[in-house]
Amino acid sequence: MPEMVQTSQCHNEATDNTQSEMNTKSPPVVKVPTDGEQGQRVAALEESFTTEFSHPPQFFVRAPGRVNLIGEHIDYCGYAVFPMAVEQDIIMAVATNSSSKLNLCNVDQSYLSYSCDINNFEIDPSVAVWHNYVLCGIRGIREEGGLVGPLTGLNIAVSGNIPPSSGLSSSSALVCATALAVAHAHHLSLARDMLAEICARCERHVGTQGGGMDQAIAFLATAGEAKMIEFNPLKATAVQLPAGGTFVVANSLAQANKAANSNYNCRVMECRLATKIIAKRAGLSWENYQRLGELQVAVKKSLPEMVEMVKEILEPRPYTKQEVATLLDTTTNHLDNVVLSENTRDIQEFYLHDRALHVFSEANRVWEFRRVCEEGREGALHKLGKIMLASHRSTQRMYDCSHPKLDQLVDLSEGLALGGRLTGAGWGGCMVALVEESKAEEYKRKLEKEFYSHEPAAKGKNISTFLFSTRPGPAACVYIK
Structure with missing residues (x-):
């Protein structure tokens, strides 16, 4: 099975070149849709914009949500993930103004x-408000988009049908849509991979x-294909899913806003601390290593070998902050000031063994998932389902980021679905299940x-807004009339 240190063996050079050329192009500019549900949404958004700002928008932008099929909580460790864009999206109506102001409204009042x-x-990261994600996108283009001079003022109206705090990346879609809107308004031609x-x-x-997974799939997705996203450098490889299966997304209705507490960042820091302790035991300079993926490259071991290394070096119990500092021959003050993020400095216990074990085993499952897809042998769908279920059990037991309602949905799926797992950060949000097409409605x-x-x-809500089949959708784009 291919491993991270041998990924070059997994790619077809001609395919890679095609993907690379597409990734370095700017997002497409296409005619605004006028038919179907999307056409109705754009028309309603245009009406809202015109009512709010007393003039029509100059253009629209769209950025999709995503569902991650396999590879949870490993992108920030440097490992490949396997998402696809979904049909649900963020759409913005945009026009410049002469006041140097950002004026922002949402059709959902x-x-x-x-x-x-x-x-x-x-x-202000301490305040969980939706407009912060818009400000992030503006700041990104202002600081890294190659802009000369100040930004032009913008009027923006937003329409979104990605369920919020559901693990389908509504917040990242908002950031990506904003960045694309700012770039287009200022005539900046930025490549998709650069925008991501x-x-x-x-x-x-x-x-x-x-x-970086959410932003990468938002800009690098292609309709009808899932993508294996690799990092450092960013690379998206299209992978055809086996015929006969479909993915069903089920929202647990337990909202999970990863910016609202320290749960998510705590997992990032636990992986970072595990990286440093293993690096030190391996005779490396631990200060130079932040991510488990970097560590694997340095020690030149396969992913299964990294699993064994974790079992040898780390114990399946919580480590106190003082104990971590002692193992690294440093102080807790140094950990606070140099290693830990601002909202994790008050955490006193870290589960290093379980988090690292999940990351290396999950990274291995990503490559296994891809191999099964590409081989396309009989029983491929059943194998993919088993991989997805193993992923869920790992996030549930090793990463401790599931939720009782997510576990209930996964358990209910056994029998009719081939496999299911939480998708997104966890602690609520959505589950994705692989189902034979003939059994999807049942x-x-x-x-x-x-x-x-x-x-x-x-109660009283349209069930299709939180339980739906989905196919791989297209990437972010600009709509013009």
Whole structure:
């Protein structure tokens, strides 16, 4: 099985060249849709924009949400992931203004309007507000987009149908849509891969130490194909999923905002601390290593060998901060000031063994998932389902980022679905299940009867907004008339 240190063996050079050429092009500029549900949404958004700002928008941008099929909580460790874009998206109507102001509104009035000087604002990560993600996208282009001179003022109206805090990356889609809108308004021709990397970095201004998967698939997706996303350098490889299967997304209705607490960043820091302790035991300079992926390259071991290394070096118990400092021959003050993020410095216990074990085994599952897809042998769908279920059990038991409602959905899926797992950061949000196409509707009826009929949050709502089949969708684009 191919491993991270041998990934060059896994790629076809001609395919890689085609993918690379596409990734270095700017997002497409296409005619605004006028038919179907998307056409209706754009028309309603245009009407809202015109009512709010007393003039029509100059253009629209779209950025999709995503569902990660396999590879959870490993992108920030430097490992490949396997997402696909979904049909649900963020759409923005945009026009420039002469006031140097950002004027922002949302068709969903539960999201309060916002205004500020577009060239002079602060992002407060301690306050979980939706406009912070817009400000991240603006800041990213302002700082890294090659802009000469100040930003032009913008009027923006937003329409989104990605369920918030559901693990489908509504926040990253908002960042990506904003960055694309700012770039297009200022006539900046930025490549898709550059936009993805800018957005991955600038989203960290809200305080979340993410790894870049969400932004990469938002810009590098292609309709009908899942993508294996690798990092350092960023690379997206199209992988055809086996015929006969479909993916069903089921929202647990337990909201999980990863920027609202330290759970997500705690996992990032636990992986970082595990990296440093293993590096020190391996005779390396631990200060130079931040991610488990970098460590694997340095010690030149396969992913299964890294699993064994974790078992040999780390104990399956919590480590105190003082104990970590002692193992690294440093102080807790040094950990606070140099290693830990701002909102994890008060944490006193870290589960290093379990987190590292999950990362290396999950990274291995990504390559196994790809191998099964590419070989396309009989029983491929069943093998993929088993890999997905193993992933969920690892996030549930080793990474401790599941939720009782997610576990319930996964358990209910056994029998009709081939396999299911949480998707996204966890602690709520969505599950994705692989289902044979012929059984998809029966499967959804089962979840509706045995899960959603007992959920107060589902009462009186259109079930298709939180239980739906999905196919790989296209990447971010600009709409013009």
